[in-house]
Amino acid sequence: MAIAVLNALDTARTQWYHMTAIVIAGMGFFTDAYDLFCISTVSKLLGRLYYYDPSTGKPGKLPVSVNNLVTGVALVGTLSGQLFFGYLGDKLGRKKVYGITLIMMVICAICSGLSFGSTAGSVMTTLCFFRFWLGFGIGGDYPLSATIMSEYANKSTRGAFIAAVFAMQGVGIIFAGLVSMTLSALFLHYCDAPAFKTKPPVEYSDVFSTQPEADYMWRIVLMIGALPAIVTFYWRMKMPETARYTALIEGNAKQAATDMGQVLEIEIQAEQDKVAQFKAANEYTLLSGEFLRRHGKHLIGTTTTWFLLDIAFYSQNLTQKDIFPLMGLTDKAENVNALMEVFQTSKAMFIVAMFGTFPGYWVTVLLIEKLGRFKIQLIGFFMMSLFMFIIGVKYVELKGHKYWFAILYGLTFFFANFGPNSTTFVLPAELFPTRVRSTCHAISAACGKAGAMVGAFGVQTYTLDANQNKIRKAMLFLAFSNMLGFFFTFLVTETKGRSLEEISGEDGGNGSNGVTGSQYEAQMTPKPVTS
Numbered sequence: 001m002a003i004a005v006l007n008a009l010d011t012a013r014t015q016w017y018h019m020t021a022i023v024i025a026g027m028g029f030f031t032d033a034y035d036l037f038c039i040s041t042v043s044k045l046l047g048r049l050y051y052y053d054p055s056t057g058k059p060g061k062l063p064v065s066v067n068n069l070v071t072g073v074a075l076v077g078t079l080s081g082q083l084f085f086g087y088l089g090d091k092l093g094r095k096k097v098y099g100i101t102l103i104m105m106v107i108c109a110i111c112s113g114l115s116f117g118s119t120a121g122s123v124m125t126t127l128c129f130f131r132f133w134l135g136f137g138i139g140g141d142y143p144l145s146a147t148i149m150s151e152y153a154n155k156s157t158r159g160a161f162i163a164a165v166f167a168m169q170g171v172g173i174i175f176a177g178l179v180s181m182t183l184s185a186l187f188l189h190y191c192d193a194p195a196f197k198t199k200p201p202v203e204y205s206d207v208f209s210t211q212p213e214a215d216y217m218w219r220i221v222l223m224i225g226a227l228p229a230i231v232t233f234y235w236r237m238k239m240p241e242t243a244r245y246t247a248l249i250e251g252n253a254k255q256a257a258t259d260m261g262q263v264l265e266i267e268i269q270a271e272q273d274k275v276a277q278f279k280a281a282n283e284y285t286l287l288s289g290e291f292l293r294r295h296g297k298h299l300i301g302t303t304t305t306w307f308l309l310d311i312a313f314y315s316q317n318l319t320q321k322d323i324f325p326l327m328g329l330t331d332k333a334e335n336v337n338a339l340m341e342v343f344q345t346s347k348a349m350f351i352v353a354m355f356g357t358f359p360g361y362w363v364t365v366l367l368i369e370k371l372g373r374f375k376i377q378l379i380g381f382f383m384m385s386l387f388m389f390i391i392g393v394k395y396v397e398l399k400g401h402k403y404w405f406a407i408l409y410g411l412t413f414f415f416a417n418f419g420p421n422s423t424t425f426v427l428p429a430e431l432f433p434t435r436v437r438s439t440c441h442a443i444s445a446a447c448g449k450a451g452a453m454v455g456a457f458g459v460q461t462y463t464l465d466a467n468q469n470k471i472r473k474a475m476l477f478l479a480f481s482n483m484l485g486f487f488f489t490f491l492v493t494e495t496k497g498r499s500l501e502e503i504s505g506e507d508g509g510n511g512s513n514g515v516t517g518s519q520y521e522a523q524m525t526p527k528p529v530t531s
Helices: 004-011 016-050 064-091 094-113 120-152 158-189 202-208 214-223 226-238 243-249 253-264 272-280 289-327 338-371 373-393 395-399 402-417 420-426 434-462 468-491 500-504 517-524
Strands: none
Touching: 004 243, 004 253, 016 064, 016 094, 016 120, 016 158, 016 214, 016 226, 016 289, 016 338, 064 094, 064 120, 064 434, 094 120, 094 214, 094 226, 120 158, 120 243, 120 420, 120 434, 158 214, 158 338, 158 420, 214 338, 243 253, 243 434, 253 272, 289 338, 289 373, 289 402, 289 420, 289 434, 289 468, 338 373, 338 402, 338 420, 373 395, 373 402, 373 420, 373 468, 395 402, 395 468, 402 420, 420 434, 434 468, 434 500
16 A cells, blocks of 8 residues: 655655754764763773772772673663653654653763762762663664654665664764873873883872872763764754654654655645555554564564674673773783873774774665675674684784784674674664554664673673683673574564565565565575576
8 A cells, every 4th residue: 555655755865854864863873872982981090080099009990890880880771761762752753752862861971970979989879870861861862763764764775874873873982982082181281190100119109099180081071972962952853753653653644744745845645544544454562463473573583683792792892991901902000090091991992993893884884775684784793703703712822913803803893883783773673563663673772782781791790800711701602692693683584675664564565474584585586587
């Protein structure tokens, strides 16, 4: 059943409003990534500031439980926010709750930097409280941005547009390293304490404490995360509700045609009768047998692959500060003061992000409509598993060849992003029907954050002392989890080149009819002509 407004969206040429939507939604992900990953650049500084004991003669260090909470509590908030806002996105509309997430991110980013208390424990408690609610706001951005972009895009470039929104996460990670590196360099320039003291004399024993100015630095780093969210808020409020939500859920064909007619600059017929029939034929709920028959396998596929991917992805990102000294990219904590440690950690994070993480996102944007989501996800999972397996098996030998170590480690980041880190975000925004699209994306994303918590509270704890045997075993474990992700990918279907209604079966068909990605590719391959 063809509906004019949906057909106009699917066949629209790429134009200015598409680019605007990518930037508006993408800036949310820029902010998300910055806020989630900037904590890795300053977490060691927090230990040196608040847990320094002069009697030990060593730099201060966050206790394991505190470190896990500081770096992982935002993930708990993100998981909660994904489920909450994802559900509201289907019940109240995508646009109505889209601005709320940004407001939360602005307020909580600022409050994180203003964390207060008279003891180390009280400062960390305040910080964790605000970072939980920061994560809650970030969580809402996942299902809402993905759903809005998928429902705005045309069918020939939809995957590239959704991937481009998500690729702003890579820019956010780069800026997390760049901002921390720049600020630490500026503070170092204006501080009197020596940057390096491999064997400090007695009078310089305070090299292991921290310059007082450093307490301002980490706070500024966290508060800067509010700026892009502030800039984006106005433009988000100007976006119209998606035509698919207005027509297929609210049943208002006239408003949908008016809204999309304005952005596409064409006249679109309302077709209220067709919309009413379409809406009535797709009333089944998430917990119905009809949904289970049509999309149960897809939901298992999107949740498991995102869960397994994020175990590796967040383990990599949150523990890289502990791996950098082993790679020779940073000095050991005993040999540098606190601000120099932040500078070196941020610089290493920036380099890995610039040459490993960032390119992977944009290669996905370039190739997703050519190779398809299914193939890219398989390639990414397999290559991540391969490189992590090599690092795990050859870890002792690689420690003596830091450049080879850095190359292999960077390739795991590249194939995470030219691979499942991008496609697990794209697929849930395309596979499920309009009525539950935001909720299903939220469930898939929340499973991803559950995997991230395994990385933050499990893998990170296991490798916190940078024990080479533990890191080797952790890499082998991550290689195994990635290979599981490779096999669970066969539960999803290829979605490129088809309308959302055709994929989900809302157009009167049966969606992909349970066809997996490999089967779909086989069906779409031209058969040789025989005489």
